[in-house]
Amino acid sequence: MTSLLIVHIDQIATPTGKSQRHGVEMNEISLVQDGAIYVVDDLIISVGKTSEILADLRKKNITAFDEVIDATGQAVVPGFVDSHTHFLFAGYRVEEFYERVSGSSYMEIMENGGGIQATVEATREAGFEELKKLGWRRLNEMIIQGVTTVEGKSGYGLDKETEIRQLRVLQELAVSQPVDLAITYLGAHAVPLEFKNDSEGYLNYMIDEILPQIKAEKLAEFVDVFCDEGVFDYQQSQKLLEAAKELGFKVKMHADEIANLNGAELAASIEATSADHLINISSEEIKKLSEKQKTVATLLPCTAFCLQENFAPARELIDNNCAVALASDYNPGSSFTCSIPLIIALASFKMKMTMGEVLTGLTLNGAAALDIADKKGSIEVGKVADLVFLKYPDYRYLMYNTGSNVVNRVIKSGKVVF
Ligand code: NIG
Numbered sequence: 001m002t003s004l005l006i007v008h009i010d011q012i013a014t015p016t017g018k019s020q021r022h023g024v025e026m027n028e029i030s031l032v033q034d035g036a037i038y039v040v041d042d043l044i045i046s047v048g049k050t051s052e053i054l055a056d057l058r059k060k061n062i063t064a065f066d067e068v069i070d071a072t073g074q075a076v077v078p079g080f081v082d083s084h085t086h087f088l089f090a091g092y093r094v095e096e097f098y099e100r101v102s103g104s105s106y107m108e109i110m111e112n113g114g115g116i117q118a119t120v121e122a123t124r125e126a127g128f129e130e131l132k133k134l135g136w137r138r139l140n141e142m143i144i145q146g147v148t149t150v151e152g153k154s155g156y157g158l159d160k161e162t163e164i165r166q167l168r169v170l171q172e173l174a175v176s177q178p179v180d181l182a183i184t185y186l187g188a189h190a191v192p193l194e195f196k197n198d199s200e201g202y203l204n205y206m207i208d209e210i211l212p213q214i215k216a217e218k219l220a221e222f223v224d225v226f227c228d229e230g231v232f233d234y235q236q237s238q239k240l241l242e243a244a245k246e247l248g249f250k251v252k253m254h255a256d257e258i259a260n261l262n263g264a265e266l267a268a269s270i271e272a273t274s275a276d277h278l279i280n281i282s283s284e285e286i287k288k289l290s291e292k293q294k295t296v297a298t299l300l301p302c303t304a305f306c307l308q309e310n311f312a313p314a315r316e317l318i319d320n321n322c323a324v325a326l327a328s329d330y331n332p333g334s335s336f337t338c339s340i341p342l343i344i345a346l347a348s349f350k351m352k353m354t355m356g357e358v359l360t361g362l363t364l365n366g367a368a369a370l371d372i373a374d375k376k377g378s379i380e381v382g383k384v385a386d387l388v389f390l391k392y393p394d395y396r397y398l399m400y401n402t403g404s405n406v407v408n409r410v411i412k413s414g415k416v417v418f
């Protein structure tokens with residue numbers, strides 16, 4: 001047993017609850033001034049005012065601790081959950097970035113053999129150890145920004161061998177790295193060249209050959225699909241996700257990103273854990289998500305920014321009571337960044353989310369988008385001790401100190417990792 005006592009925290013700022021926050025509740029942040037958190041092993045045992053926590057510990061005769069941290073001058077918030085990333089890839093696409101800056105669209109580049117296909121070629125060539133090294137380095141970059149849980153997708157192999165290799169590397173990183181990983185199979189990221197003009201054939205290959213093996217080897221928890229024009233349409237996405245659910249996977253969707261194929265409507269009706277991107281979601285779909293309350297709307301503002309697209313209608317979603325999460329979409333094409341400060345700045349200034357909504361979107365609702373809000377995403381008794389210390393005494397400096405990393409220290413499962 002290892003114990004950790006953190007005292008004199010200027011401000012503990014956290015959403016509360018064990019499931020997704022409805023839009024109207026997202027702005028509610030619980031604040032404790034001069035707070036303390038008592039942690040045993042990886043769990044939060046008590047949280048409250050320093051004076052009360054100390055009195056309570058004395059009463060229980062608990063007077064020795066393995067570590068005591070005085071957090072005077074600092075605010076503490078829950079560890080951030082980056083609930084949508086493609087961080088495991090080989091190769092870069094800097095030329096494509098320049099083409100995009102000078103006016104080519106993401107889809108034009110993809111149709112000309114660039115885009116996802118270029119990363120697929122590089123990733124197929126990369127071995128297990130090389131991918132692991134790249135993944136490790138990128139997770140470290142995330143930890144220092146306060147990220148304690150990351151979702152990672154496959155989707156840069158498309159063939160069975162490389163997809164399985166990507167998933168195995170993710171599994172290996174999950175046990176060898178401090179960050180918690182949620183793992184997603186995204187074979188339906190693009191139609192590979194081997195199945196050119198036969199997306200139906202590729203769909204059947206995934207359903208018949210790949211999904212059963214991933215399930216049998218427990219390599220992924222979620223299945224995702226890029227439902228968009230020129231990729232997988234509504235019926236194909238439905239067929240894949242229904243087959244995945246049948247096998248016991250939870251499902252996610254890249255929905256309404258470039259074009260509106262009614263993807264968010266499908267996500268709501270199939271009860272996907274999350275519907276992601278939603279740049280072109282319709283008001284009818286927003287109503288549907290709101291009525292069902294099963295699917296978290298995950299917004300990826302860095303992608304909209306880098307593709308120079310509109311931002312997803314965060315206000316309309318929240319004002320219609322949808323639970324919104326924020327994530328990076330870290331990938332080598334549409335969003336080559338895992339910057340939490342950039343997400344925060346764009347969500348605040350471009351999507352008009354309040355500071356409380358941004359914090360909930362990055363913590364509790366990110367956890368809900370991975371179906372782990374019962375264990376993570378807030379600073380509450382019984383939850384995992386994933387804590388981020390800020391250089392300032394108030395969580396609102398996350399937004400105010402624009403574009404800057406204000407993280408001072410990170411605790412993951414009760415251990416200092418940064
Ligand atoms: O979420 N939209 C599809 N997939 C990624 C981009 C992947 C890539 O360009 O490599 C996204 O934007």
Ligand code: FE
Nearest residue numbers: 084086254329
């Ligand atoms: Fe994505």
